[in-house]
Amino acid sequence: MPWGDDSTDTRLHGTQIADSVLDTIGNTPLVRLRQISERYGLACVLAMKMETTNPGGSSKDRPALEMILAAERDGSLQPGGTIVEPTSGNTGVGLAIVAAQRGYRCVFVMTDKVAPEKVSLLRAYGAEVVVCPVAVAPEDPQSYYRVAERLTRERNAFRPNQYANPNNPLAHQQTTGPELWEQTGGRITHFVAGAGTCGTITGTARYLKSRNPAVRVIAADPDASVFSGGAGRPYLVEGVGEDFFPAAWDPTVYDEVIPISDEQSFLTARQVSQVEGILIGGSGGLAVAAAIQVAQRAQPEDIVVVLNPDSGRGYLSRVFDDGWMAGYGFLQECSECVSAVLAASRTTPSLLYVNPADSVRRAVDLMQANGISQLPVCKNTPPFAAAEVSGAVDELHLMAAIAADPHLLDAPVEQIMGPKLPTIGAGQPMTLAVERLASAPALLVLSGGRPLSVLTRSDLLRYFEEAARG
């Protein structure tokens, strides 16, 4: 039915005028990934559900609308009321759109770690944004959680809480699932999507399985996230994966969870954007990378659908910035790269490190046993994420500290460690390493987003000397 016929204003009947922007949520297109299918030699049909055509540009408009409508029905949101949610992402945009249309105030609470564009985006929709310091404990009254709790209380506000709200998966069960069933003429065989709150995958899966229990549902997951068996350690892809199991997590409707690395996610996002002309972000790249694996095993008559949650526009300064990508070791920028120095070094470039709780004595012993003069301080065990590097220790500072107080030998390293070493990507030019080493004794080399090795001035000198010798 054309949109206008749904309106109570009869003047719209017989027109294609949507009654409000809210009527444009959902009914997103399903598009075949022709170029990707050709490049990967896929026999089946691989199609993408393009959630970017929702008015807020993401799949989150659907649960935002459903959560607000349900709160109106049960009275937790009264006319002119306020919505408070700790979010910086797509859900905030969805809530702000629905709130604008239905006359609610929105207050979003986020940390000062969030990019300023995200704050501006939500303010552009008329929302109030409260920024809290990231560097405080969760129980501190200034923390993101505590401020959201206080504002909810003080303003007698409705808190959608997408991680626990059953209307989040329900939105997808009532809209995304039926759309996919219709759009594939009931012939969808596989559904692949990333999982964050699990609303998208669970709701869509529940509907599809109710129509045909043989439809296979596959969650694509950052390899460090708990859904695919990871420990919930840091990773770089945004919006998907978790370090806990949200209320909507429902393994009874998932057939498989495929772990995907940051590197695969980002490189796939770039490839899809370039060869299909569909600009997708890191979490879309993650979902497509998993869908390619699924499609490679599928039968020629199968229809594999992958859901793309949002646009690559939100990630231009990261996934689509060559400097950012190369800095994390996701891209090779040159022929004379840092990786060549590591490859030529006689020792294997395994990362020597200490944990923050290790003793200073252990750091000294490790440096002496290996003839090195600095060590990164990293949390957990290898392979580390770049975000798990918390500092560094070097010979000079250790010597000075211990000379002043010999008891420090038994203190934990984190008590006297210095700032982190500057980083460089394994695929970045040696000339950049030379430049950076002018102001630092050593660099931490990243490859695939992870610390790989420490590069010192003497490593480079040795390399240049050997190269000159031929």
Ligand SMILES: Cc1ncc(COP(=O)(O)O)c(C=O)c1O
């Ligand atoms: C960019 C992006 N991708 C995927 C998801 C995951 O969707 P869901 O929360 O429904 O599991 C989110 C959720 O915030 C997201 O922002």
